[in-house]
Amino acid sequence: MNLSLQLHLQCTPLHILVKSATATATATTRSWSCYASLSIPQPSNINVLNGSSPLSSERKEIRLGLPSKGRMSNDTLELLKNCQLSVKQVNPRQYVAEIPQLSNLEVWFQRPKDIVRKLLSGDLDLGIVGLDTLSEYGQGNEDLIIVHEALEYGDCRLSLAIPQYGIFENINSLEELSKMPQWTEDKPLRVATGFNYLGPKFMRENGLTHVTFSTADGALEAAPAMGIADAILDLVSSGTTLRENNLKEIEGGTVLESQAVLVASRKSMIQRTGVLETTHEILERLEAHLRAIGQFTVTANMRGSSAEEVAERVLSQPSLSGLQGPTISPVFCKRDGKVTADYYAIVICVPKKALYKSIQQLRAIGGSGVLISPLTYIFDEETPRWRQLLSELGL
């Protein structure tokens, strides 16, 4: 059992964080692995809170929650590093760290579901988690605001899957599944899932009434073969785990598409000093980086009589218009004692996917000496997401 003791002011109760498996007798929470906060000493008056100690609102530091382990952890640190927001962690077993670029910010490493819970309880201000986790544990709470909805990693979908064999052999859609005569009040469709909020909600919204759910923390794909469930509702990425366990997805059975998102507490952004400014800076850096990684800078030389004439040739090609149009500068050389500009250097940004097409078009209009370099950031005047966030906050 993991115990961490926080002794507060004399008149306030002692707060103990305890893995909730040990607290199930008193807990009214649905969660089977949450950290609950118990107030003692009166054993007859034990409160299970889903979060914060009363002192947390007095803190001055801004707190960002990052996944402490699992598949999101490394990619999150890598993304921040690429945004020049490297996380400085003294050692991997320490759960607190800092981002020297952002003053007054503490990074706390937590399990993704605990990041969502702690945002809700006010113990964290910002966090990075998968949309699936946010939706499951946030349960549509209005305090949670998605600041950036597409951090471009952790891609997966939450899907219903059924066996490829037996009575399911010819079932390929949610509609067909729901119409199977096998499911009755006495013998409902048994679904194994770790998504105990989203699962029932999805089934209700799709009119499946004769359904029961069982839960497990992992390896759900084994449940149908073990005879524990008829179907599973779990995350799918490559589809390999489903295939290897003779399961299949069905049409209409996708609950949500997920990737990593930046989420913030509305209350924190409005009430806590500096949270909104820090959110702005993180958002700007993320957006500028993510916009840049899809693009290359292309430089080429081109013979021409004037910058305008070269510009006309460049703009005649569909893949060469750049972000706002080409930058064209004269390349000066000395001929017969006179400085002239027969050549022009053009600089454009090109989507990575369109690189080869762009080079072909450059050659077709007389481009030579083509140089390709990666882009680090593209900062626009103002990010649309920032404007959207301010309007969401009523600012």
Ligand SMILES: Nc1ncnc2c1ncn2[C@@H]1O[C@H](COP(=O)(O)OP(=O)(O)OP(=O)(O)O)[C@@H](O)[C@H]1O
């Ligand atoms: N197969 C996958 N491919 C891509 N992303 C995934 C995949 N599975 C999960 N994810 C994303 O990564 C997040 C973290 O998943 P991870 O497996 O690390 O932790 P977990 O399963 O939620 O927790 P646990 O430590 O209990 O296994 C998920 O919430 C989801 O957003």
Ligand SMILES: O=P(O)(O)OC[C@H]1O[C@H](OP(=O)(O)OP(=O)(O)O)[C@H](O)[C@@H]1O
């Ligand atoms: O479609 P795929 O690429 O095969 O990925 C899907 C699997 O990945 C996740 O499990 P994870 O590896 O996180 O193991 P877990 O069950 O212990 O969480 C998810 O729960 C699926 O089982």
Ligand SMILES: [Mg+2]
């Ligand atoms: Mg997992």
